[in-house]
Amino acid sequence: MIDRRALVSRHDPVLTPGVEGVLSVGNGHLAASLDRTGTQTLAPDPGAPRPAVLAEWGWHSLPAPDGPQREDHVRRYRSPRGEVPYMDLVGPSEPGADEGSARWFRANPHKVALLALVLVDRETGRRLTAEDVTLERQHLDLWRGVVTSEFLHRGQPCTILTAADPEHDVLAVQVSAAHLGLELRFPYGSEDWDAAEDWGSGDRHRTAVDSGTIHRELDDLAYTVEVAGAVPSLRGEHRVALEAPGGADDASADLDVVLALRPVRSPHLPLTVGGRPAPVLPSAAARAAGGRAAGGAAVVGRSARAWSQYWERTGALDLSASGDPRAHELERRVVLSRQLQRVHAAGRLPPAETGLMQNSWRGRFHLEMHWWHSAHFPLWGDVETLRRGMDFYTAALPAARATARAQHCRGARWPKQIGPDLHESPSDIGPFLLWQQPHPIHLAELCRRADPALGGDEALQRIVEESALFLQDVLREDPDGALGLGPPLVGAQERHVAERAQLQDPAFELAYTAWALRIADAWRHRRGARDAGELTAIARRLRSPLDPRGRLRTFRRGPAMTRSDHPAHLLAHGLVPPTGTIPDPVAAEALEDALADWDWESTWGWDCPAAAMTAARLGRPELAADLLLRDTPKNRFDTSGHCYQRPTLPLYLPANGATLAAAALMSGGWDGSGPAPGLPAHWRAQVEGILPSPGPLAPLLPLPRPSPPALQSSSTSPGRHRS
Template sequence: MHSQYTAIDRKSLVRRHNVEQRSLDPRSPVTVGNGEFCFTVDLTGLQSFPAAYPVGARGELPPGTLLGTQSQWGWHSVPPDGDYRLDDSVVLYDSPRGPVPYVDMAGGMVDGEETWTSPSEAWLRANPHRLDLGRIGFALSGSNAGPLDDEDILGPCQALDLWTGTVTSSFTFRGHPVSVTTACHPRRDELGIRVESSALREGLGISFAFPYGSEAWHDAADWSHPEAHTTALLELPGDGTCRRWLIHRELDASGYQVAVTGAGVELISTGPHELLLRAAGGQDVLDVAVHFISTGQGDCLLRGGAAHGKGESGSGTSATAMPGTAVVEASRAYWPDFWKSGGAVELAGTDDPRAAELERRIVLSQYLTAINCAGSLPPQETGLVCNSWRGRFHLEMHWWHAAHFAHWNRTTLLLPALRWYGSILERAGQTARSQGFDGVRWPKQVGPDGRESPSTIGTFLVWQQPHPIHLAELAYRAEPSRELLEEFAGIVFETAEFMASFSHPTVRGFELGPPLVPAQESYEAMRGAVTNPTFELAYWQWALRVASSWRSRLGLEPREHWRAVADGLVRPKVIDGTYAAIGVEPFTIRTDHPSMLCALGVLPLTDLIDPEIMRATLAGVLTDWDWDSTWGWDYPVMAMTAARMDDPEAAVDALLLDAAKNTVLPNGHNRQTDPLPLYLPGNGGLLAAVALMAAGWDGGPDRHAPGFPPDWTVVWEGLVKAP
């Protein structure tokens, strides 16, 4: 049972967790996508009511919307008012090796909100930002021209069929039954939309609206500056049955195109950035394909390549697009193959009533991470649904988005974003050299170019540093090959060079920091004094030893300095029999991430960690941690630690703990707050934890599903054992 495939009926497993809705849930729209491009829809199957699905306001800004149209290549920068440079935010911090320059920020963060920053810092934090590529929703033409009112939609019924990746929506509009099918092409940034209704004869059509880019924290669309961008419509020669149009979009140095193809349709401009698609000749079917295409201009250009990693480019230059039904059929062909590949976990035979909910979360998390986190860039924390942190991605979160792909034997979904690190090697090397270190220092909050953002936290974090080593090692464990070792050796070795260089020798051993902000960011204000966080020490040792094993696998001479640092790191601080978060006072603040637990949970056992002390640390966290301040991936952390502590009951309890940040909506998203309405690290973390609990880990108990209670019936196949 540990390794061979069993008789899981994957189609039944997946489809019993289809998302079905009959009323508007403003928190829980559904999305179609392919890892490079996503389109999120309301109950009409399009984006007809964006205000009904709000992303909570951030500061003085109005709400955004969950109904986004986003891609990995769609980025924009507002032209700066001056010569804004990171060098203007550099501050010298004392360190054991002397003053070290760090990109800081004049303002800071208070209760999650940015305080005052200089114009330079504000621009550098907000640019480039991810674009909302356009809004596609139902609208009326003729004498009643304009958007629909949600009160006009009666008897809605919508289903996201996970097995085929398609959304079917039905409702009655002014007495006319309407049926809508929506899908995304698996290998192109293209939507297929099919509408069937007699209402099409009465003026019901599909509107296209295009915004300017937004520097707002939470909103990818700015509708208040129509003069700042252009939208031009050009009809192309048809093929006899279909008409074709190309919409040209230009926003400062960014640009893209939208190709629209359909039979028996007409597309007309109704405003500077608005168009209306309607059925021609009294038809009651509207079948259209909408293909979003990067023109490779300015900030839209991904120097590392924008290919889907699925055999076809996501940013091609051809305006040819298939009719909508063909896109739907491509989706229906692709998704069953996805579900039949890789791992599967079934809990239906378990009597515990929590098993059904956990199985639902597992299945939906696989779908959501596949469409949001499997692209050519590390994803933002809200994926391709809506913006958070202006669409910029956080490299310390990359493990949580992507590690599970290797655990679930879908390594091909992990590799494209891992390759992106190679595109910023030079920039990351410059950062390391400017601070007097060897190798490469990976940034934290970035866009496609890898340029750091001014921050009182991000530039001081180090726990993202070992992630590329960890992810590459997981990929190798899942699919070992010399080709993979050779491809990622440069990233692994340069990462390790910085780690060894960053560790400084003392009479006690090699130490980390100051300055430093640990994974538990509660110590931001004392970043100039923080040393030796428990998780980072263990991560440093484990990752340096993994990097050494890569040299051995490739037949290369060992790097003695790596070994010396790994063997000589100081032990983490222990207070009253439990691990402290950091090595200096106040040692542990009981808010935010209980990151000490990662040192034996996310990581396997290392020389630095005592399992019994970690057992007591876990018990202390479960007793009195401030759950309101936690984040969605903290619950999988506790589960992984509990599993490795041979406490499967606590592992399941942690995954399903009743806490606000552990909420999983009907659509499968892990909700955090109104401004952060979904959080994909929670989904990815859950999948990593479940894989460990089911398939086990090196040196773990020799029994089936060792991380689950013995009275649970856990059927699994295709998973990869954790380190």
């Protein structure tokens, strides 16, 4: 039996001077990321993470400008179903690019930093700076979910303890330094690509204090911060001092503060809050007495119980029996990634790629990344978290159905880059991607495999069916009766964007679509649907992912493979379980070809884990381990577990989620694989509670010709007929 506490605790992040990392506390729907003081006091270095307090409900929109309309960015493209509309963007969509009249629609709503915890010198009232502080040690106790920060200020020792409630939007901050005070400072929202705060627009929002409650208003967002254990008082524009209950004269008192954040007004509350209970603070009497017994200590206790239960009850991978340094590093990345994903990605919404630490793409989420963010949860024994997040698709169904109808398809077309308003961002890439479409089928299948009762979940059944109907209708029927994808489209590699009007048949998407249609058909069979079998017949007619020379490359037919960025074609035999359309020797040749001269320096944080999954499926555990830990610029995990990508993306949750998905496949295996098929045998891995991933499907025999079945089912799609 694995000693769970020993496994987790040996990877506690400890940050000392010169060690990179940023620690966070949170619960998936609210998180506080911390500088080395345990607050957000110190200015971050350029290109470093910008710690903030963010919540799933904390979305803000600037007033819309007069003139531009969302419809201005709709452009029609020729498709096999006639001309269809896409929310397009003329010009590049990279950070800093001139977005023109599309800017407001790409930037609103955006997540906003809800507050900043700021330490001040009680004697001078001045905010601490890096020059005032001598850093010593900051420690995240993973077993308890508590961060302890120790430093010197004016030669005097200071200790800050920070924790988050496991269920409610509540933070606890304990300041053990009688000469330090604590303030809350409040910013406005920002339209900048990677910023969650604007400190220079004080006249555009409102901060007021009424007894123990702080009231905040920013255009369409209003919320309160209820304070226990201290007395809040307004000290300046959007500055609130938190004084010890004994008042300013109580110079010997440490602070033990509890902050409860409550959304009051936002157009997005039904989606972002739902039926989650409101936080509960100590009674007024307890608050007047300092709130110590029922305040910070209670939050810390709840955090400790919840985190210890999480580590005890979910999956574990113990590689301590190996002397191979790769094993220790993989174990470390797994433990830290699980903590980060639970803090930043375990809520009701798909997370931003920087989670709840700072904004990227203005805090908006990308559904093609949702598999990387969430597939690992049921594989590691936490199906409840993924099932909670699947309600997002139910909420998004009306908008996704409308997009599908406009494109002459049934079902639901899931968008790529959106916020909680469910409007797709204008983009030259996002609306043309297809690999997010099978994800809900795959995620629902992982839910069902973890908990068979979820196979009867009507909401999941609806999500699977609606996703499959669009996949069925979006297919192109060629004169020979075979089926393909596009045009228009952009492949998962996100190259050849300028050719999106002509591109067709990317290999990964062909393989993923065929697999997802067969899985959706199995869902039909289990519920006794009359049209069970139809989707499998359609999958049989799909084009092979292989090019005319029988190789696995980016496109079946199309532009030559660009050998940089994502080697997305490898996903067709890794993330996608084998279906017989890509023989193992062909997948092995594609992997060796990519290893030979791919520009791995340009790959992203999920590419090495994805390639490791392909190697594991091919029975090459040593190569899988090497690929998962390959030293590339965007596959290096710092002491806190974050994976740097570039200055505007100093952390990247898809890298953490992909590492967990790959490690689950390598250690938990897949149907019929045997134990730990993707880990070197000499590592002597101990595996507990990690579920097998989906295994290979039996190859489909080709249909006899010339009588292929009709692609369209008996219920015709709106405005579309196929003979």
